[in-house]
Amino acid sequence: MNRTRIQVDSVDQLHNPRRPSPHSTAVVSRFFDLVFRSTVIRLPALSLACLLVLAPAFVAAQESSAATPGVRRALLIGINRYRAVPELQGSVNDVETMREILTTRYGFERRYVTLLTDEAATRRGILEALEKLVQDSGPQDTVYVHYSGHGSQVEDSSGTHENRVNQTIVPQDGRTSDVPDILSLELAVILARLRAQSAAIVLDSCHSGGATRAIEIRARSVPADTRLDLYRRAAQTRGIVSSLSSRFVVLEATAPDQLALDGPIDGRYHGFFTYALSKSISHAHPGATLREIFAGVGQELARLQVEFNQPFMPEPQLEGPPALFDHPLFASVRSADPASQLGREPRLPWAAVLPRTPTEGSLVKAVLLGAAPGSKWAVYPPGETQFTPGAALGTATVLRLENGDAIAHLDWKSHPFPAGSRAVALMPTKAPERVPVRLLNMSPQQRAQVTQILSRDIVNLVGPNEPARFLVDVQGSDVRLLTADGLQVVGQFAQGGPQTTDEISRLLDRSSKAAEILALDNAASRISITARVSGRPSVQKRGIALVADTRPAALHVRKAGESRAPENSLQLEVRANADVYVTIVDVDSSGGINLLFPNDYQAASFYPDGLLRATDALLVPDSLQPGNRAGFYWDYSPPLGADTIRVFASSDLATARVIRDTIKRLHAVSSAGARGLERPAVVAGINGLREALTDVATRGVQLVSGGGPAEAGGTSGSASAQSVGNATANSGAPPSIGGDPVSGDWAAASVTLQIID
Secondary structure: OOOOOOEOOOOHHHHOOOOOOHHHHHHHHHHHHHHHHHHHHHOOOOOOEEEEEEOOOOOOHHHOOOOOOOOEEEEEEEOOOOOOOOOOOOHHHHHHHHHHHHHHHOOOOHHHEEEEEHHHOOHHHHHHHHHHHHHHOOOOOEEEEEEEOOEEEEEOOOOOOOOOEEEEEOOOOOOOOOOOOEEHHHHHHHHOOOOOOEEEEEEEOOOOOOOOOOOOOEEOEOOOEOOHHHHHHHOEOOOOOOOOOOOEEEEEOOOOOOOOEEEEEOOEEEEHHHHHHHHHHHHOOOOOEHHHHHHHHHHHHHHHHHHOOOOOOOOOEEEOOHHHHHOEOOOOOOOOOOOOOOOOOOOOOOEEEEEEEOOEEEEOOHHHHOOOOOOEEEEEOOOOOOOOOOOOOEEEEEEEEEOOEEEEEEEEOOOOOOOOEEEEEEEOOOOOOOEEEEEOOOOHHHHHHHHHHOOOOOEEEOOOOOOOOEEEEEEOOEEEEEOOOOOOEEEEEEOOOHHHHHHHHHHHHHHHHHHHHHOOOOOOOOOOEEEEEOOOOOEEEEOOEEEEOOOOEEEEOOOOOOOOOOOOEEOEEEEEOOOEEEEEEEEOOOOOEEEEEOOOOOOOOOOHHHEEOOOOOEEEOOOOOOOOOOOOOEEOOOOOEEEEEEEEEEOEHHHHHHHHHHHHHHHHHHOOOOHHHHHHHHHHHHHHHHHHHHHHHHHOOOOOOOOOOEOEEOOOOOOOOEEOOOOOOOOOOOOEEOOEEOOOOEEEEEEEEEEEO
């Protein structure tokens, strides 16, 4: 094994007597180099946002003493306002959100969480903060470091790197005067001396130098720095460790040819990767492993894919020794402080509720947890930590935002909420009823023609400072519909004629309905539901890496006489961590809303009522061969395009019936006539379902003897639940997660398909 000799003149603390051996420094240097360099080698365009986790057996783990108490520490760095490079919009929001999640969900005390933003996040400020973190941390501590901002590159004149490129993060004063970026090796040499038992370092930045066409969606990268003399003074290397340390794993958020993006999500700007990571760690169960966190990031990116109409989203990659994939993200820490919350972490991040009137109150700092006008929250008593579904005191609907707080309408079930009650996110804000579209640069005459083409029943034309879901430009004689970042062409149409209007309206209408269905999402659920196209792995092996497959599954239209196969007939695999009733809904490429499962064609013995046991995997249909047990198939026919499938799982049959009855009515409406005329009915139907699913948080469901999830009946379209006799032939214990009963709960997952000829 070669040793690495590193000289960093700008970091005085390298001469600290506690510095590590050359071996430990080299290991971390090699690790950062692997993260950055491996992406560049494969393709010239690089984008990277990665999570580096230093497993519990860290460099100085041998020095630890079991009797020494530990704390959880965090350093969160976010930069929007750069001095000399383009600004970003979501970096500071990223780290503020992560601070709120760490403190309300994971037991990080605020006095041990350092926030370094904008003017404070200079090169000197970042390096000094890292050094202080190293000095303060003890062998029993857990450490979390997060960087959101620009990344870049600089030529490696030493010849150490195979691709002759060093990767960097750009400090707030980067590219000014004689201020160099911070090399990955500089980070490595500091972090190699960290004595914590567990540490996680998140870098949400990219290095491709790419750009987007949208004003509100920006790439987190700047062109390579050409001031090579600055970097010769900053760091030099001789040799590099040739093997990956068994102590480390890496979560990369993007493939080499993809951009790490910064844009508006649910009304607030974030890095796409950090947003997905924040959602995954917010709602993961206590002790969730890196493998589970990784899966959650991929699922959230799949939801964002539909929201932003991307043909595909970046592919997260989890690298490292497979044994470490099943370690928790944050190691257990015992604190000497009796008042510490360590070991008693709440199941979800929460916001304090301060009632103003009997029906209005403030959700303190709820904006940091995703509060936006129209979002739904479940309210629990003061001190609550489990946030049991169905047992909330009531709900809160956000009306407006004030200085980081959310002012909400309070809907209490029996008594007004006491001060200090806790609110947890329940459902995101609903999708806008009309699709926000921005026109890019074009002549006044072209603008008038395009405006006439766009249906005002579906489209809301927005200005340059308002988030848009689509962009429109004119190229030659064609009108082009582009994704929100302006990088992908969704559709290209000749100007003039009703066909152009119809085609654009179809695409926008489908997008709107898919977004509305995806906004039916229960952030407080204890149910974990996964869905994927059968035969297609949710993750792929690539060397030592697991790669999440976020690209839509492609199915082609089944031709007459063609045998059914996975390429032309859909088969889904669904799994859950509790006994649930499964409902599968499809928004097809023409904008139709369909109930795929249960359906009127299936055999009576094939998963009656859609009941799926936690021990089973639901394969639906069970086979593509003639005479299958399901009694039906899912074949696709024109028109071509994208389909969004939403899989709902509920612990009680009453909730499942509400979803199914609503979708059946929406299908009838969408099949009845002109698309523009159906919009009000579709919007009203989905909004009604949204309110019904919100009610589940407070009503609960009475468990019944017999088996499976609680059976409950009710009139069609009503969310009210009644206890009824056992309606299925199934038997067994009531549904539970970790031995705890589950009732009044529901969750959802998504699958995206691309239907081709």
